[in-house]
Structure formats: C-alpha cells, structure tokens
Amino acid sequence: MIPKIRNAFNENFKDEYYDNLQQDVKDTFSEECAFRISETPVFIDASLENKIFDACDSIIEQLWEINFDEIRQKFIPKSLQSPSPMGKPHFLAIDFGLCDDGNGNIVPQLIELQAFPTLFFYQPFLGKAVLKHYKNFPKGDFHYFFSKLNDKKYIEEVRKVILGDEKPENVILMELYPEKQKTRIDFWATKQALGIEVVCMTQIIKEGKKLFYIKDGVKTPIHRIYNRVILDELLQIKDLKTNINLNDDLDVEWVTHPDWFFMISKCIMPLLKHKYIPKSYYLNDYPVDLDLNKYVLKPLFSFAGKGINLYPSQETINDIKDKENYILQQKVNYASLVKTNSEKNSKVELRILYIWDEAANKLKPVINLTRMSKGELINVSHLTEDTWIGSSISFFKNA
Structure with a gap:
C-alpha cells in the first residue's frame, strides 16, 4: 500500500529475520505459535487509516442508538442469558477487509465485529519482535498502537480493564x-x-x-x-x-459480560449503515429479488470462519430451519495488495481492537491485529503451507 516502503522491505528481506522472530516466540513462551505467523508486517498510509477510523467512529456512534435489550431478547435464548449485571462492553474488535473499490483505490469494508477479547497481549509482543528482528524495517515514523499509547501505557490501560x-x-x-x-x-x-x-x-x-x-x-x-x-x-x-x-x-x-458476545456481533450488522459497510440482511427477511451470487451466507454466532458459505444457493437457504440465526452479507473484493517474495500477492484483513475507557466513558482504540491470506477466506487456519500469509500486525505511517 506504500509501494516504495514495500519494495524496499522485500528487497532487503532475509529468511533469518523471520527465523529469529519465530525463535523469539519459542524462547518467550516456551512453545511455537500454534497458528502461522506471516513473514511480513503490513504498512498502511495515513489516507487509508483515516478511512478505517471514519468507519470505526461511525459504527461506534451507531452502537449506542441500538436497543440492546431488544437485541438480547431476540437473539439470546432466555436459558443462556446471564443474570449478572451487564455493564458496558469491555472490549470490541472491528474487522475490515482491505478491498478494491473498482477504481484502483484501497478501501476498508466491514467484515464483522465482536464485543469479545482477542490477542491483546500477543499483538504488542509481535510488534516489538518485528522491530527487534527485522533489520530491513523502513525508516520513518510508524505506529501500531492507537490513542497515543506506547508499550508501557498500553499494558497499564489493558491491565486496568482486566484487573479493575x-x-x-x-x-x-x-x-x-x-x-x-x-x-x-x-x-x-x-x-x-x-x-x-x-x-x-x-x-x-x-x-x-x-x-x-x-x-x-x-x-x-x-x-x-x-x-x-x-x-x-x-x-x-x-x-x-x-x-x-x-x-x-x-x-x-x-x-466482559458473556451476553455481549451475542449482542455486538454479526447479528447487528444489518442495522449498521456506512459507505464502508456492505449491505446485510437477516436470512428470514431479505428482498425476494436479491442476487445471491453477490452475497455470502454467514451463521450469526460461529467463530473462526466456521459455517460461512461463499456461494449460497436458494436450495441451500431453503434447507436452513433456523433462518433467524443467519445473515446474507454483500461480497467484497479483497485486494491482493501486499507484494510478496512469492508468486502470489497477499490479501489483508485488519482488526481494530478497542477497550472500555472508564474515565472517558467510551470505547477507545488501542492496537491492531492483522491477518493475511492468498485464498478466498481470510483465516490463519487455512492454506497454512503457503508463505507470506498468516497472523501479522500493521504499522501505520504518520502523515
């Protein structure tokens, strides 16, 4: 996405940098990572970062317009609802595909969101490990933390959320x-x-x-x-x-409270509107003339890509008994935007991670998680024999 930086990184890349990073993981945690780590970080310019946070800000603003009591009653069976006080969601992850808009531009497209924790402590380790081991890391002002955090402040903030x-x-x-x-x-x-x-x-x-x-x-x-x-x-x-x-x-x-896992999830995507949010419909309430070739079928509450049907047919839909637990989401065109030192370029999915800021009484972005793939589905458990794919982190270049 920043061609000059990407080309220089690739030209000066050495396998030993990647090997040293993997050894650092093993030395630090007494085992190898169970999912594949990509050979490269992703570099993102200020223009794309602005688009990403334009979408994030809009999503979070819309969250507080949703009646979550109604969402809770609609999507969580009473037998599964926790009686504990709800409070605010302590965490939020917003996933974007980095896509081709058809005019040669890279734009974010919302893939899903979840009020559930993820790799909050592995990601800062990975960011530091990249800076430590990659001698070809570009010169310049980059960040992988948000909200003006550094490593020390980040740990303090997340510690406060988890330990209270x-x-x-x-x-x-x-x-x-x-x-x-x-x-x-x-x-x-x-x-x-x-x-x-x-x-x-x-x-x-x-x-x-x-x-x-x-x-x-x-x-x-x-x-x-x-x-x-x-x-x-x-x-x-x-x-x-x-x-x-x-x-x-x-x-x-x-x-965070167990019910937030359900309430801020794919189940609210049909309620969200923005130019970087693909159209979504509940499977029990979608237009009769909808072109299914342009949509992906997703179960609402699965994880790690389970149950996703990239090519849904009317026959498949007719066979589903619990249609209220699925959505149809407009397909997006992931851009093969990361030039690699292999035959195929890689696609990117970017997750922006938020924590609840008690003092400010709002969700605050803190760090990112990045996944790379050369296949149709962005998932670190798929196509693991390929290279320059897997779990990564993005570095954002300051303007």
Missing part, C-alpha cells in the same frame, strides 16, 4: 482446555504481563455463588473472570462436565 481494583491472584483468565487452543500463545502472554493464572473452566470450584481455583495448592477466591470461553465451542462439546455455566448467577465480575 482486584489483586492478580483473585482474577483469572478462563478458557476451555486452554493448552489446546490455537490462541494459547496470548494466554501465556497475558499471564506474563498481568500475573494472573490461566484456568480451565472445568477446574473451577463453585460453592454457592462463590468461585475458587487452586493456586499453588491453595484454594483461592475468584472475584473477576477475564472470559475467553466462546459459547459456540462450549455447546459443541458433548458430556462436558463443569461446575459452572456462563449463565449462572454468580458472585463474580465478568470481563
């Missing part, structure tokens, strides 16, 4: 079989940064409404849960035995 006023030993990162999750590298990064334990949901002890876990052989109270359990995955495991459910009435603070 609690001691680290009374806060846990909760996941389901964390050692098996592809994103576990971020769990270890979180533990290193905050001093909190990573605890499997199956290991939590419940006594009345109070929760405990075993730390160094001692039963320790849990006052706050940094929740990384995705309900879609939870419901797919048969005969799962846990002492708690996400919708239990518990004497604990959630970061």
